[in-house]
Structures are given as C-alpha cells and as structure tokens.
Amino acid sequence: MVKVVYGVDLHGNELNLYKVINVFRALRADLMILGGDINAGLQGLAEIRDKVVLLPGECDDVYVTKHARELGILFDGTAISISGCRVGFVGGLSVHQSIRKLYEGVQGTIDILVTHFPPKGCLDLVMGKYHGGLRELNDVIVRYGVKYVLTGHYHDNIGTCFLNNTLVLNPGPLDLGNYLILNYCGVSANYTFMRLP
DSSP, X not given: OEEEEEEOOOTTOHHHHHHHHHHHHHHTOXXXXXXXXXXXXXXXXXXXXXXXXXXXXXXXXXXXXXXXXXXXXXXXXXXXXXXXXXXXXXXXXXXXXXXHHHHXXXXXXXXXXXXSSOBTTSSOEETTTEEOSBHHHHHHHHHHTOSEEEOOSOTTOOXXXXXXXXXXXXXXXXXXXXXXXXXXXXXXXXXXXXXXX
C-alpha cells in the first residue's frame, strides 16, 4: 500500500505549505506530491526531500524550479516506482516537451499520472462551458494504461471524473487549504478530499 498526500496550486501560500508538510508527517505517508503552481520557498521540504516530488506548473518561476532541482525533488517527463506503484509526471511549464520526454524514457504502464493540466473533457471546464484540457494528455493516459490521474490548474473543477476507465481527481487549490490523500494498493485505490485546519 502506498499512501500519497497530493496538493496543487499553492500559489505562494507558505503557511499552507507548512501545514500540509505537518499533515504528511503525521500520517507517515510514503510520498508527498506538489502538482505545480507552487511559487513559494521550498526550505520546509529539505528535511523530507527523499519523500517529496514537485511538478512544475505554468506559474512557477525559475527560482522555484531551480531550488527544487537543487533539492532533487523536481520531476517532469519521467516516472518513479514506489512500493510497486508506478507514478508518471507531466509538468505545466512545457507540456509537449514533458510528454515527449516521457515517451522517450518511460516504457510499460503507469498506475498514477500526475499532470498539472487536466486531460481534455475531464475537470477542465472554463467559465462553465469550454473544455480547456489537453487532448495530448488523453493520449498519454491511453498509451500507459493509467488508472488514476491527479491534476489541478482549474480551481473551480474540484472533484472526480471518469475518462473511460481512468479516474481523474482534482482536490482544488492548496492555496485555499484543499488537498488529497490517496491510498493505492496495486489493484485499486481509495481517496479522501481534505481541508487544512
């Protein structure tokens, strides 16, 4: 069983970053994933860097990505394995480059895909009527047989959505205290949408 704490769209709210780090520690989770648009100091992640992954979002400046790279927590266009679970990452700074890098370097299946932008047609409504997701991500999901997608970007699209047999999850912005706990056991997962105190 892999326990993941997932937050996205922090947008500089360092207090909430420290709160979610405390949640991660209290749960003794296996992995904390920050799914992009962090734009905050990352000093608090140094002590747990062997269990943290940061995926860049389109709003993350060079300072965030540089510091994340120095800490060894920046993941984009790659995949990792943890306790038999394979997690892939597609960042929001250069989505097409991230996907190309993933295709060139990752073979086999991916259980969980973390992507800052959502796939087309799932948790991607803009102004309640336009689908702003990326069709290229739908192709990634099919190619790797992805079971679960963790996403964000569109703050009003909190919830779940099925894309064929793939469950897409957006906990909403961590800036407002939203995050997700996902327990994955290799065959299925359970998840809980949470709010910081």
